[in-house]
Amino acid sequence: MESRRRLVRLGSILAVPVLWFVASRFGLIAGLPTPVEVADAYVAELYRDDFWISTIRSTIRVLASFVVAAAVAVPLGLLIGRYTIFADLTFPALEMLRPIPPIAWIPFTILVLPAAELSIMFITFLGAFFPILLNTIQGARGVEVEYPRAAQSLGANSYQTFRHVIFPGALPAIHAGMIVGMGLAWVNLIAAEMVAGGTGLGFLTWSAYTSGSYPTIIVGVITIGLLGAISSALVRLLGDWQIGWTEPRPN
The missing domain is CATH 1.20.5 (Single alpha-helices involved in coiled-coils or other helix-helix interfaces)
Known part of the structure; x- marks a missing residue:
């Protein structure tokens, strides 16, 4: 099978x-372009320093933004999911910000943030932040009421209940959000690099378009797809390792 x-x-x-x-x-x-033309262009790009600089720069931007997004979204989502007063204070404002397209943020971030690099990373951060946040909220709310009560009846305090019951119970949903967030982080990154970046795979692809180098456009698209698939697979492996006690998921 x-x-x-x-x-x-x-x-x-x-x-x-x-x-x-x-x-x-x-x-x-x-x-x-034909596959042969793109293959020739890919080989040529592999010998260019700009290609590797763009690839490394985009990868670093995505990973850094994703880590920050997860570090903010997971605890925030757990608090919103478990404490009604905290949800009432924070979630309405976040829900108003969520539907704003990332492209709409680019002019604002260029004006407000002191460097284009910060603008690009902020847009990338938004791509990962909201999927992780929403999935964490749903995961925290989905923990059966009996589990925290059972832990408290055995003497667990609020922190221990949160750490050993709520958080593990929400992990499957959190990792599902991380997988989606990683993909959207790449989407937002490429859009931001095309508009505001002087380096990166998005800028490389857009420069190829403006110069009429169509095989290089496909090279950029393929590279973005490969890196996105690899990074999502790594997040999925991390999730399988952390939630190995759940039923195996189809790959």
């Missing part, structure tokens, strides 16, 4: 370049 699933997954991956070749070979999509 597992080998069959792997074959299906491999087939789905191989279908992409096949369809891509057909579309470019027969002109189904005007201006679409």
Whole structure:
């Protein structure tokens, strides 16, 4: 069964370049570079320092913003999820900010923050923050009432109940939010780099578009996709390690 699933997954991956070749070979999509042209451009980019600088810079931005977002969203979500008065004081304002598109924040952050780097990281932070926050809130609220009561009846104080009952009970939802948040962090990062960044994969891709280097655009897109998939897989592995006591999730 597992080998069959792997074959299906491999087939789905191989279908992409096949369809891509057909579309470019027969002109189904005007201006679409062929896989061979993109492969040649990719090899050329691997020898350019700018490509590696952009890749490293984007990766650092995403990881740093994601860590800060998780460090803020998880405790905040736990407090909102368990304490009504705290939720009434904080959640309405956060809920008003959540629907604002990240692009709308870029002019504001450029004006307010002293450096473009901080603007980019703030936009990336927002992409990860709200999915983690909302999932943490739902996870904290989803803990059965009997569990904290049972812990307290055994002598656990409020901190021990929160640490050993509420937090572990919310972990599956928290990690689901982290997986979504990591993907949205990459989305926001690329948008911010295209507008405000002088480096990064978003800026590299946009520069390729303005210069008419269409194969390089695909190189940037593929690199972003690979890094996004790898980072999401790492978050998923972290979650599987931390919540190994739950039922295995389908990969």
